[in-house]
Amino acid sequence: MVLQFQPEGIYCPAGDFYIDPWRPVPRALITHGHSDHARWGHGSYLATKAAAPVMRLRLGDISLDTVNYGETRQIGKARVSFHPAGHVPGSAQIRVEVDGEIWVASGDYKTTDDGFSEPFEPVPCHAFITESTFGLPVFKWDAQDDVITQINAWWAANKAAGRFSILGAYALGKAQRILANVDTSIGPTLTHGAIENTNAVLRAQGLSLPDTIRVTPDTDIKANAGALVLATPSGMNSTWVRRFGQASTAFASGWMSMRGHRRRRSADRGFVMSDHADWDGLNAAIKATGAERVFVTHGYTSQFARWLNEQGYDAGVVETEYEGESLDAADAEVVE
Amino acid sequence: MKRFADLFTALDQTTKTNAKVAALAAYFRDAPDSDRLWTIALLSGRRPKRGVTTTLLREWAAEVADIPLWLFEECYPIVGDLSETIALVLPPATGRRDRTLTDWLETVRDLGVLDMEAKKQTVLDAWSTLPPIERFLFNKLITGGLRIGVSQKLMTRALAQATEIEEATLAHRLMGDWTPATTTFHDLIEAHDPEADASKPYPFYLAYQLEDLDALGPPSDWRAERKWDGIRGQLIIRQRQPYLWSRGEELITDRFPEFAIAPDFIPDGTVFDGELLAWDHATDTPQNFNALQKRIGRKTVPKKLLKDAPVILYAYDLLEQDGEDLRTHPLDDRRARLTALIDTLPSDAPLRLSAQLPFQTWDDLAQIRATSRDHAAEGLMLKRGDSLYLSGRKKGDWWKWKVDPLTIDAVMIYAQAGSGRRAGLYTDFTFAVWNGNELTPFTKAYSGLTDAEFRKITAWVKKNTLQRFGPVRQVTPEHVFEIAFEGIQASPRHKSGVALRFPRMLRWRHDKPVQEANTLDDLKEMLDTYG
Numbered sequence A: 001m002v003l004q005f006q007p008e009g010i011y012c013p014a015g016d017f018y019i020d021p022w023r024p025v026p027r028a029l030i031t032h033g034h035s036d037h038a039r040w041g042h043g044s045y046l047a048t049k050a051a052a053p054v055m056r057l058r059l060g061d062i063s064l065d066t067v068n069y070g071e072t073r074q075i076g077k078a079r080v081s082f083h084p085a086g087h088v089p090g091s092a093q094i095r096v097e098v099d100g101e102i103w104v105a106s107g108d109y110k111t112t113d114d115g116f117s118e119p120f121e122p123v124p125c126h127a128f129i130t131e132s133t134f135g136l137p138v139f140k141w142d143a144q145d146d147v148i149t150q151i152n153a154w155w156a157a158n159k160a161a162g163r164f165s166i167l168g169a170y171a172l173g174k175a176q177r178i179l180a181n182v183d184t185s186i187g188p189t190l191t192h193g194a195i196e197n198t199n200a201v202l203r204a205q206g207l208s209l210p211d212t213i214r215v216t217p218d219t220d221i222k223a224n225a226g227a228l229v230l231a232t233p234s235g236m237n238s239t240w241v242r243r244f245g246q247a248s249t250a251f252a253s254g255w256m257s258m259r260g261h262r263r264r265r266s267a268d269r270g271f272v273m274s275d276h277a278d279w280d281g282l283n284a285a286i287k288a289t290g291a292e293r294v295f296v297t298h299g300y301t302s303q304f305a306r307w308l309n310e311q312g313y314d315a316g317v318v319e320t321e322y323e324g325e326s327l328d329a330a331d332a333e334v335v336e
Numbered sequence B: 001m002k003r004f005a006d007l008f009t010a011l012d013q014t015t016k017t018n019a020k021v022a023a024l025a026a027y028f029r030d031a032p033d034s035d036r037l038w039t040i041a042l043l044s045g046r047r048p049k050r051g052v053t054t055t056l057l058r059e060w061a062a063e064v065a066d067i068p069l070w071l072f073e074e075c076y077p078i079v080g081d082l083s084e085t086i087a088l089v090l091p092p093a094t095g096r097r098d099r100t101l102t103d104w105l106e107t108v109r110d111l112g113v114l115d116m117e118a119k120k121q122t123v124l125d126a127w128s129t130l131p132p133i134e135r136f137l138f139n140k141l142i143t144g145g146l147r148i149g150v151s152q153k154l155m156t157r158a159l160a161q162a163t164e165i166e167e168a169t170l171a172h173r174l175m176g177d178w179t180p181a182t183t184t185f186h187d188l189i190e191a192h193d194p195e196a197d198a199s200k201p202y203p204f205y206l207a208y209q210l211e212d213l214d215a216l217g218p219p220s221d222w223r224a225e226r227k228w229d230g231i232r233g234q235l236i237i238r239q240r241q242p243y244l245w246s247r248g249e250e251l252i253t254d255r256f257p258e259f260a261i262a263p264d265f266i267p268d269g270t271v272f273d274g275e276l277l278a279w280d281h282a283t284d285t286p287q288n289f290n291a292l293q294k295r296i297g298r299k300t301v302p303k304k305l306l307k308d309a310p311v312i313l314y315a316y317d318l319l320e321q322d323g324e325d326l327r328t329h330p331l332d333d334r335r336a337r338l339t340a341l342i343d344t345l346p347s348d349a350p351l352r353l354s355a356q357l358p359f360q361t362w363d364d365l366a367q368i369r370a371t372s373r374d375h376a377a378e379g380l381m382l383k384r385g386d387s388l389y390l391s392g393r394k395k396g397d398w399w400k401w402k403v404d405p406l407t408i409d410a411v412m413i414y415a416q417a418g419s420g421r422r423a424g425l426y427t428d429f430t431f432a433v434w435n436g437n438e439l440t441p442f443t444k445a446y447s448g449l450t451d452a453e454f455r456k457i458t459a460w461v462k463k464n465t466l467q468r469f470g471p472v473r474q475v476t477p478e479h480v481f482e483i484a485f486e487g488i489q490a491s492p493r494h495k496s497g498v499a500l501r502f503p504r505m506l507r508w509r510h511d512k513p514v515q516e517a518n519t520l521d522d523l524k525e526m527l528d529t530y531g
Helices: A052-059 A144-160 A174-181 A193-204 A239-244 A259-264 A279-289 A301-310 B002-012 B017-030 B033-043 B054-065 B069-079 B082-089 B101-113 B116-129 B132-143 B152-163 B167-173 B185-190 B257-265 B289-293 B303-308 B331-343 B362-370 B451-463 B520-530
Strands: A004-006 A009-012 A017-019 A027-029 A044-048 A064-067 A072-075 A078-084 A092-098 A101-105 A127-132 A164-168 A189-191 A228-231 A247-252 A269-271 A293-299 A314-317 B222-228 B231-238 B241-246 B270-280 B311-321 B351-353 B377-384 B398-402 B406-417 B426-435 B438-445 B465-469 B472-475 B480-485 B487-490 B498-501 B504-508
Touching: A044 A052, A052 A064, A052 A193, A127 A279, A127 A301, A144 A164, A144 A174, A144 A247, A144 A269, A164 A239, A174 A193, A174 A228, A189 A193, A228 A239, A239 A247, A293 A301, A301 A314, A301 B069, B002 B017, B002 B033, B002 B132, B017 B033, B017 B152, B033 B101, B033 B152, B033 B185, B054 B069, B054 B082, B054 B116, B054 B132, B069 B082, B082 B132, B101 B116, B101 B132, B116 B132, B152 B167, B152 B185, B167 B185, B222 B331, B222 B398, B231 B257, B231 B311, B241 B257, B257 B311, B270 B289, B270 B351, B289 B487, B311 B331, B331 B351, B362 B377, B406 B438, B406 B520, B426 B451, B426 B480, B426 B520, B438 B480, B438 B498, B438 B520, B451 B465, B451 B472, B480 B498, B487 B520, B498 B520
Parallel strands: A017 A027, A027 A044, A044 A064, A101 A127, A127 A293, A164 A228, A164 A247, A189 A228, A247 A269, A293 A314, B311 B351
Antiparallel strands: A004 A009, A009 A017, A072 A078, A078 A092, A092 A101, B222 B377, B231 B241, B231 B270, B270 B311, B377 B398, B406 B426, B406 B472, B406 B480, B426 B438, B465 B472, B480 B504, B487 B498
């Protein structure tokens, strides 16, 4: 097997390295900077150039080597390259070729272009490792333009009514995706510190984001009446949001497509926006790889694998410690 | 239906009560009469009879979505709502038809009489022409149970704003045995004629759990009665007919033939509020709730059951006498009339007076309360002597002062995901007690924990599943919960031999190792003492 599933993570014996390992290993190839994929404690790291700054922000002084998308590295007997996964800026699928057999570990991915992350590219392969965070046919995302239109309308209506619009979104990826797409002529945008830290890193690496104001204890809240406030999901439940007084609250997440999840968050609104592929996206992505074998990781694994088997794939479930998109996790702002 | 869908969306997009009431009031001002009436009906739990089984709906939805049925079934517990699951899996609508809510409800109502093919065609046509939210609502109308975060109280308040009729008056008008087929918006709401519906009950006055005994003031202002574990009921005698209503606004006259003779000795224009209890005529005391349970839900009562578990109304209030609404009279006056009236009844009448308990001090009363279980009572009711009969749950004049629940420490052994807002969380648990080295299941419970605790236990369940049985997961016996309950009965149907009343989780006992949970013998001892 080109890749093996071991207690430490996904292992390549030909190159003696791991992909997104969850236990400390000597050599780790990392698909993207979210904390369930890029963990602390490995000997050395390899990631895309675009993913590196956020990883340094989160993991500190690590031994990190970088590659461009599409650039080939020979590691032992394995030929390795990174290809856009469309999940967040810098996110990659990792292609591993050994003796002509090609495997792709896709980490987290979405197939639609969010106007900010490098768009997903299908990578032909023999075996494909896929996530299944939203691997059920009840998950179908609306076009991003429609969701952004809803967010703009919500924000504008709140501003007209003298309310803040507090939107809960992940600090890496979702927050910037929203920021890059909303109509910032409606009003100013305030950000939670965890989001602004990520913004600063992404701006420094050349990505273009509209101006934002970091919320600090000294921030003059009243001077920014009617602002869009980007908060982390866990910040939504804390005293942090109470500073804003009159406000409408919302979350942006794939889970918001379901009423039960929306009501449980006790937010006024839920915008259905995910950085993970929906049902159609997962199925289309797998088909585009031409793979015969599919390994299903984190999400609705058993259901999705059974479905894929019925569609003629040789599919199986792989237990990992990736967490997908969860609003119920205690540290939801860092795990996506 | 677009207007109704817009209303639903507005209600669904806010957690603020005022915004909900405003949206409803706006709807009630603008919508056509028949739609308003149907909306009132739906929000007060009146709905068309289900004309299609959910099994068929699932099969059709899977077929239209082009997915295997098993995959649809896997989706359902994740979404936690059948109507929503269907709406989510279906492909986008191909056409658009805008029909009124009433129109759609008539379609739903008529489904029952169609043959299978016509049923299917009707449902599939609806699915292919309705946008997502309307499709979800259409499914809700078919399957019943449109719970959209609006209580009857909020609906009544909104209707009061829209019609400028007083809220309490409206609450009364909305009571009773009407459906959109039997009345009109005008007749029900605007041109209300009290003669038109002799069966119409008054809205029940409901008490809150007592918060602070010391805040009640002098004991002499208060009247105390035992709180019985029966069914709250309203007995109406008008136009020589008896009408019996449950608190859930269900007309249950036919289920309790004991009251057929009531008009023989109770004058017209009389309304009692009281507790329906299965009665032991030999000792003149209530039987336990189990006896009454056998009567609930039975539309026709076999002779033997009527003999074994005869029912009486334990009357504690008089709401109407000689056709006069007494609700604005003070309780002491209503009680005096009630006592005098009950005195005139023959001894075989199915009514008893709920006795007031004499007491001088709160300490006296606390002692009386402590004997509640000996009397098969749940605790005490406290009512201010000068209290009016209000409608709905109000704080201040009436309080229930229940006895502390019984408790037992039990081990969680199975978990099942919840529905609705608890979809995707494990919230429904089965608990066991030790029987030697074995764990014997004895109850289920699904309330009492905070959302944060449910999230925590959900994460734990996912990692500690031993076996799956469909939606149920057997988990490692590791966590102990303190289970509270109101009563315990012998039950041959349960492996443990007991059945609990109102079990719920009182506390998650992180401090207790699993070996220290209670035993089946402990439970049996409780059965001997309290059963």
